[in-house]
Amino acid sequence: MAEFLKVVSFQEARQKIIECFPRQGKERVYLTEAQRRVLASDVQSPEDLPAFHRTVVDGYAVLAEDTFGSSESLPAYLDYVGEVKMGQDAGLSLQKGQCCWIPTGGMLPAGSNAAVMVEYTEKLGEDTVLVYRPVGPWENIMQKGEDIKKEEVIFSAGSFLRAQDIGLLASLGISELPVFKPWRVGLISTGDEIVPIEETPTIGKVRDVNSHALAAAIKDCGAIPHNYPLVRDDFKVLKNTVELGLRENDLLIMSGGSSVGLMDVTLDVLLSFPEAEMLFHGIAVKPGKPTLAVKIGDKMVIGLPGHPVSALMMFHIVCAPALSPYPPLSIDARLELNLSSQAGRDDFVPVELREEKGEKLALPLLGKSGLMNILSQASGFIHIPYEKQGLVKGENTRVYLY
């Protein structure tokens, strides 16, 4: 083999991939295209929200000082000078001792700094309002900019934009945004035994599951997958495909090649690039040991195991943390079986989640290696750390959903 094995822990593998991950381009998109995208720059509010002081109650706009000391038995007497209409400029200005009617959401007139709820007032004739309770300055008022201040950073670069974030941006009139371009990820399946899914495999052949499952997982990360034709165990063909893939994408993910021969050819091809730098070759995990990563210039190639269950799990363990803008989802559940594991290696075990009487239960999916039905049965996976020799039935365990 061209280079010594550099077996690392999955945490190191993940960290190396994150550190050396290709940089994303930037683009400006219209607000409706910004959903589930990642901001490339901070976004500041272009305006104050609300744009003016407004009440949050129906009642009278007042100067708070005029109501100090008022009570049921000793109301404040204020001069009624008019009315603020909903959705219109207040259009008047209060002097000491004056008040005016104001509806919820109404614009506070100049001079006033509080609102008294109508319940605590009484109108006397045309010109006088009695106030039975004091209000403090700014009581019952939403002040200009109290919700969002002009020039306040409302989203930082790197934020993932959800539906509700789109709502906040709309409310501020932000109709165009700088976001990162989605990563382009080339997918190369290798192996003499792989056939396209439309073919019926003859004995010893298997269908090309990874091109489809990994493409779907890549789309789930908001990235754009691009499949290349299947490559057999041939240095020249593989080299040409990798060259093309590196040119057309930010990142290549290769899978398959469980045979030692193909693994050798793959490594030879990757390390034949003058800028190639092996990040790791082998991860001390079960399953997924034969995972590797090579940095080639400002691009990267990640090699995943051939078996689809392992390939997808390793994708989630080491690729998704760099590729996906979504925080990983995990929930805690009670383990339904004892699980043994070898110390000195991190184990990841697919589990099926159930809920029973409001309690979440995780059933490890074991059985003979190579079962494909685990793909559809698993809700996620659990992690048995390096230093442990297993987990005990009934233990609380974190399930990483996928």
Next chain:
Amino acid sequence: MAEFLKVVSFQEARQKIIECFPRQGKERVYLTEAQRRVLASDVQSPEDLPAFHRTVVDGYAVLAEDTFGSSESLPAYLDYVGEVKMGQDAGLSLQKGQCCWIPTGGMLPAGSNAAVMVEYTEKLGEDTVLVYRPVGPWENIMQKGEDIKKEEVIFSAGSFLRAQDIGLLASLGISELPVFKPWRVGLISTGDEIVPIEETPTIGKVRDVNSHALAAAIKDCGAIPHNYPLVRDDFKVLKNTVELGLRENDLLIMSGGSSVGLMDVTLDVLLSFPEAEMLFHGIAVKPGKPTLAVKIGDKMVIGLPGHPVSALMMFHIVCAPALSPYPPLSIDARLELNLSSQAGRDDFVPVELREEKGEKLALPLLGKSGLMNILSQASGFIHIPYEKQGLVKGENTRVYLY
């Protein structure tokens, strides 16, 4: 108002919407388009997986019976008759007393029913193999159809297809699938005070947040939103827009119209359709009381409150359970504040999630009503049930993520 208020609990509202929800069309799509779609029919496996008996170890294919009673001190002597090659038809057939070499994944030859690991054997010359341990029938063998049986239902109608499910389908050569067509959802924002987001609202006006935030939330459910122009408080224009919207979509979601006048016009328009059937008008929740639903023929109109924070929350509480194929995500967290609430009404409170020393904490986002920044701060919401008068700081509470 055209019809009496029929205030219901949110559970009743949700149930009525689910029961009367428009039916979805069906279509056939290629496997790569099936991700995040919902199956319209059961899918059966077209073949056995594996397609033949194969070993899961390197060793010798044998008749289990020939090894019974063998031990370190008294090995079984078997005649070596050849070799099965990886990826090829076994091409030979074993008789009693015979064995052959077989690699992991190799096809079991006719006549044999087990494999002995090479570690427990010894080759004597060219023609004899000693077996030091007995194996049971089918030991170390993955039997034909053991992973997935031909004609087994692998996915039921209604299944939501994830990346790994796409993988399983690929492995069985299923390249085309019957799925439900995505729902088309028309969005109509109403209200004299609403302006398009590109406009700077004059006093008393607000931007049309809901068209954008709800469209994004609808996309998150895998449905297709379609925005209609803003409608003012005008029976004829509103009626025309609703007619068009019903014709072009499966479902209409209207929002806004917090003013009693507009609410009346909206109701008048909806109930002017001869087939209109009011499902409910008002939900006993805070916020979001003015939510309503009307069935019109085989379509439905749902009216949401005007304020974006309430509109989105009610969308998640009563629309998403019918519209979204994704199971709702929830996690448990410890409440960081006391929360009071009025008995006789379900309260939903937006919360921000934090993690501290591995513990999840939920901070209720309170403050004056109408704050927009809650949109971006909230990770989800919690539910204070009808019969409770609040929740206590430190209580474990379920957070529904959005």
